Amino acid sequence: MAVLVLSGVLALAAGGCVCVVWAARGGPRWVRAVAAVTLAAAELVSWMGRTSRNAGSRGGSDD
Template identity: 75%
Template sequence: MSFRSDIPLGPFLVRDHQQGRTTERRGKTMINLLLLGVVLLAVGGCACVLWAERGGPRWVRRVATVTLAASELVRRSEKRRRRRERRSMTRTTNGRD
């Protein structure tokens, strides 16, 4: 049975016709594009925060507000995660777990 290289075998897997093996080429490309999009949004949000501090237009102030709120959510989430890790380490060192 021969495979064509353009037929997806799964959501991110492609059969390589010449090598006869399955590769994850599409998955890596999709992940890279997703990460690039996240980085671009973060950089754009930071630029809007700086512009809003200098009295930018209304839409810039709104984007800056959303960016700052998102960063606060990430900060709080990370703080909770570290707190849970500390508690679990304390339990294992005390012999409770």
């Protein structure tokens, strides 16, 4: 079941990347919409990664 879910996520990510490239070359409106959603999701994941790394480094040191 996990393999099926991960395969679906991988297919969505690959399709999103294709739409981003296609939109950069002037694709149809729906392609530009999918590309915008893909880029927003990538920005969100990147922001969440930075937030979690910063939260882990806030512990401070007792030097």
